[in-house]
Amino acid sequence: MEEIILWLKYLFLGIVQGATEPIPVSSSGHLIIAQKLMGIKQNGLSFEILTNTASLIAIIFIFREDIKKLIIGALGYLRTRKEEYKADFMFCLYIIIGTIPAAVVAVLFKDRIEEIFSSVYTVSIALLITGVALWLIRNLRGRKQDGDLSTKDALLVGLAQAVALIPGISRSGATVIASIAVGMKQETALKFSFMLYIPISIGGLIMGVSDIANDPNRSQLAIPYLIAFITTLFVTYFSMRWFMGIMARGNLKYFSYYCFAAGTLLLIFL
Template structure:
């Protein structure tokens, strides 16, 4: 009974860490790699990662549901009527799809190398330092580009930045927000593009991974811990994203930069003797 409770608590911890760090510019994948190693947690198969990411996806859709529905509605209206008042939303949607396509193509090309070579805690620590540095670079930037000012070049660069975030320790939200801010976007626009971009990428990953769950022999025996981890991830992502939006708008990104420096440095020195 005690062993089962401890086992369940480990999944709750992983679900919370994944969910809370997913929207923050501190890298959820890096934290999961480190936590799994420190607590000696093994999650067989791919189902666990897919499920907790799905929890984060649901939370982000809930928060950005109005933006998402408006984009879909306005884009369809533009396609049917070519009314100029809907053109900006249509182009914004096209840019999101372009960035998604770039991420998908590069992701398929480098995913195996990353999973084989860069998933050790030491590398995650180094990547966290890189994340912290770039967040520090943009901490005081105030861009001028609004949704209507975005271009194909912006979409391509942000898509490339999101691809780099496949490396554990490089934050997805951090990479896309950094790229957007360096391109001169307003903070609100950078946030919207970053998290609306998360949605099609995650939907695609979940669709492609559906067979992995069906064929995973570990899924049904772990149904309860996976379900608890899913719900934990969903709730943690929801509240963490609310925090990130508030911190971003207030211009307090340096908090996350310092956090990445502290955690990254600690992890690098902790694992240094092993390499």
């Protein structure tokens, strides 16, 4: 019976991770809350890395045609220097530029950041901050498309992604908010945000291989981890599809309401 309860707990954690990774409400913050409520304490980063990898696979699958087009276009431009490929090459270059801030901060300070900020109080404050930011950009409608971005745009969005290493600050929220704030159209903001997610997540997986290999609970929690992984994979896919529809309609203000409510309730009750 205890084993089944444990499996159900990890099923729930997979649902939480998958549902919140694509949307601007902070998956890391919600996982901290869920683990606290269920009395689960993770030692190391194995679980976080595994569930993030599941989300990564789902998001790569959704954006597979965009990724293919960008790679073919970038390589085509490098080989031929034809103008028709330049926009794809520049978009890839901006993804690289936008990835640098978070990569540097993650390598130098990620463990320290999580040690300092991984508390329910921090998550509640971060959710309120995210709510304010979402409210401020709720009516913005940018004009910049894929071919209109600049190095400055990429750096500003990249810095937002670096700030999102603080648990409770949503990565997708920070990058989408920053992308819209610098004038991107909803579709371009969504695409650029999740293209930035891919390299930073792959980097996190590579850096975390040793955590997984050295996890003392790996054998004991193999089935719960697998349950969480599969659940996260499928829930991320459907959550991402749903969020794409929300972005197309420009209804981000509803996420600000949620962040205000969740952050306030956490401050009151936890």
